[in-house]
Amino acid sequence: MGASGAVGQEFLRVLDEQNFPVDNLLLFGSKRSAGTSYTFRGQSYTVKELTANPNDFKGVDFAFVSAGASVSREYADIITAGGAIMIDNSSAFRMDADVPLVVPEVNGDDALTAPRGIIANPNCTTIQMVVALKPINDLSPISRVHVATYQAASGAGAAAMQELEQQHRSIADGETPEVNKFAWQLAYNLIPHIDVFTDNGYTKEEMKMHLETKKIMHAPELEVSATCVRVPVMRAHSEAIWVETRDAITVEQAREAFAKADGVVLLDNPAEKVYPMPLDAAGLDPVFVGRVRADLANPRGLSFWAVSDQIKKGAALNAVQIALYIMSRWRML
Amino acid sequence: MGASGAVGQEFLRVLDEQNFPVDNLLLFGSKRSAGTSYTFRGQSYTVKELTANPNDFKGVDFAFVSAGASVSREYADIITAGGAIMIDNSSAFRMDADVPLVVPEVNGDDALTAPRGIIANPNCTTIQMVVALKPINDLSPISRVHVATYQAASGAGAAAMQELEQQHRSIADGETPEVNKFAWQLAYNLIPHIDVFTDNGYTKEEMKMHLETKKIMHAPELEVSATCVRVPVMRAHSEAIWVETRDAITVEQAREAFAKADGVVLLDNPAEKVYPMPLDAAGLDPVFVGRVRADLANPRGLSFWAVSDQIKKGAALNAVQIALYIMSRWRML
Numbered sequence: 001m002g003a004s005g006a007v008g009q010e011f012l013r014v015l016d017e018q019n020f021p022v023d024n025l026l027l028f029g030s031k032r033s034a035g036t037s038y039t040f041r042g043q044s045y046t047v048k049e050l051t052a053n054p055n056d057f058k059g060v061d062f063a064f065v066s067a068g069a070s071v072s073r074e075y076a077d078i079i080t081a082g083g084a085i086m087i088d089n090s091s092a093f094r095m096d097a098d099v100p101l102v103v104p105e106v107n108g109d110d111a112l113t114a115p116r117g118i119i120a121n122p123n124c125t126t127i128q129m130v131v132a133l134k135p136i137n138d139l140s141p142i143s144r145v146h147v148a149t150y151q152a153a154s155g156a157g158a159a160a161m162q163e164l165e166q167q168h169r170s171i172a173d174g175e176t177p178e179v180n181k182f183a184w185q186l187a188y189n190l191i192p193h194i195d196v197f198t199d200n201g202y203t204k205e206e207m208k209m210h211l212e213t214k215k216i217m218h219a220p221e222l223e224v225s226a227t228c229v230r231v232p233v234m235r236a237h238s239e240a241i242w243v244e245t246r247d248a249i250t251v252e253q254a255r256e257a258f259a260k261a262d263g264v265v266l267l268d269n270p271a272e273k274v275y276p277m278p279l280d281a282a283g284l285d286p287v288f289v290g291r292v293r294a295d296l297a298n299p300r301g302l303s304f305w306a307v308s309d310q311i312k313k314g315a316a317l318n319a320v321q322i323a324l325y326i327m328s329r330w331r332m333l
Numbered sequence: 334m335g336a337s338g339a340v341g342q343e344f345l346r347v348l349d350e351q352n353f354p355v356d357n358l359l360l361f362g363s364k365r366s367a368g369t370s371y372t373f374r375g376q377s378y379t380v381k382e383l384t385a386n387p388n389d390f391k392g393v394d395f396a397f398v399s400a401g402a403s404v405s406r407e408y409a410d411i412i413t414a415g416g417a418i419m420i421d422n423s424s425a426f427r428m429d430a431d432v433p434l435v436v437p438e439v440n441g442d443d444a445l446t447a448p449r450g451i452i453a454n455p456n457c458t459t460i461q462m463v464v465a466l467k468p469i470n471d472l473s474p475i476s477r478v479h480v481a482t483y484q485a486a487s488g489a490g491a492a493a494m495q496e497l498e499q500q501h502r503s504i505a506d507g508e509t510p511e512v513n514k515f516a517w518q519l520a521y522n523l524i525p526h527i528d529v530f531t532d533n534g535y536t537k538e539e540m541k542m543h544l545e546t547k548k549i550m551h552a553p554e555l556e557v558s559a560t561c562v563r564v565p566v567m568r569a570h571s572e573a574i575w576v577e578t579r580d581a582i583t584v585e586q587a588r589e590a591f592a593k594a595d596g597v598v599l600l601d602n603p604a605e606k607v608y609p610m611p612l613d614a615a616g617l618d619p620v621f622v623g624r625v626r627a628d629l630a631n632p633r634g635l636s637f638w639a640v641s642d643q644i645k646k647g648a649a650l651n652a653v654q655i656a657l658y659i660m661s662r663w664r665m666l
Binding site for chain 2: 144145146148150165168169171172183184185188189190191192193197200201202203210223224225227229231232233234238240242251270271273275276277278279290291292293294295296297298301303305
């Protein structure tokens, strides 16, 4: 659902890459994208307009939904009525007590109990952060996180990526760049404003990192303060992260933990100019971690830099991994 | 000195904008830029090659030097021999005990005692940060700072800015962008690597923020942990900053302090999409502060976002302000 969007298109690639067992594939979209055809494993599928017909979802095992929170809210009952598990990429149900919020490397078992048939995929910035926090948290519980994000245009969708490219083309041609998808011009600029502002001065994007991290990590006392910034990068998010742990952890311990953690690739050899960068991470699966060092402002602190493709692990890949996790536990694989 | 560089050119503009009293102007540069002419207040001046001739600096009151650390080290004695005050933009002397490191809004009086005739201009990232820290520190002493920077191409000089522009032009034309001035491609990318790496895993750029902040603020116990990142922006640096103070400070107190602080302009009205952005700050004098809010991960913490033109307040303007500060205290103005 949302088949024509940046994440929807990635779903098709990821399902194939992950060897997801597909007997039948249904593509849904808005009226506008209905009728468009996409190829999956050599076969052509046409996008159907999403309507309130529960028969459309008969026999569906997993519904990967990425069409915005209001669409998810409107169609959740229809999608799940016939027993389908809805894996929802929107923010609609993430904080609901009866909807698990899952990153398989961190809390995969939470996906095994979904009373409403809905499992929420966390926000992209949260997903890549918790994958990196997990190995540290296993060494000693994390009490605080400070994080500054550097978020790619992809987080605002395919049209936003095109707008960034077009802005750069206009500037190169000496023209005034058009601004539609972002609050301000993004080319050669930074916008410290993603999603809407809340009463405490944080944006919703920043509060997602605060609230979702607690829920995924089962750590109500873990406090996150985030500053989320849109940067003129195409499709991988980067995060400068500081953590405080209950007991002091050495840089060596942290590096070892990252090196063997699920979903993490450690790229940390400054002498050889090896550290994660969004241009290298685009299109790839892992969360890349580097720049691991002691926090000079906190004896129980560590600092590191995490980069991951926002459309892959930050969206489509994580959702598909949730389904794969459930299938493996249910012996469906 | 360094008249043809990005900072050197800005010196000429800033001296004029600040109504700096100039009886005689001498421009020095490398062999390569010698012979080039620049206009200042309607008169043309030709760049002279810098040599070891102390007569060149006879009668000079202030020497604004921006030609890299090794040139500063080589020529400091020659420049200051005749009584000139050398205001040095390089890192050569910043941490020397007998060289004051000055940001006029923070520690202007330190400039009045310069036993070697050298005053150091801090690193650009430090300058804009301490201007923003000062009003908070005046409310209650700051004990820790966590800062993630978003640094423009200008920090690497005029040729680096051209390279970023050229990279974008090449990409728009479907060509492979050339990489010379940065460690990696900067267009559509982020490089978490500015200046060289030190043994503790921090870069020199990050350690400058740590060490210079202590010296400028006379606060050896103030600890700074920085992550410095190059972003594809042309000429203003941005910083996501978290501070911990001895006593808790409210957001309202912080906003009031920023609003009346020297050198700071508060841009903090999220409801109207008002917050600092590098594109708006380019070419302007102040340090723009916004996104002021409580640190959700620290009851004695605050978080904010500071943006300032790296070539102006981060380099040329601060140096000229040091000279103006000295002249005003010496009743030369």
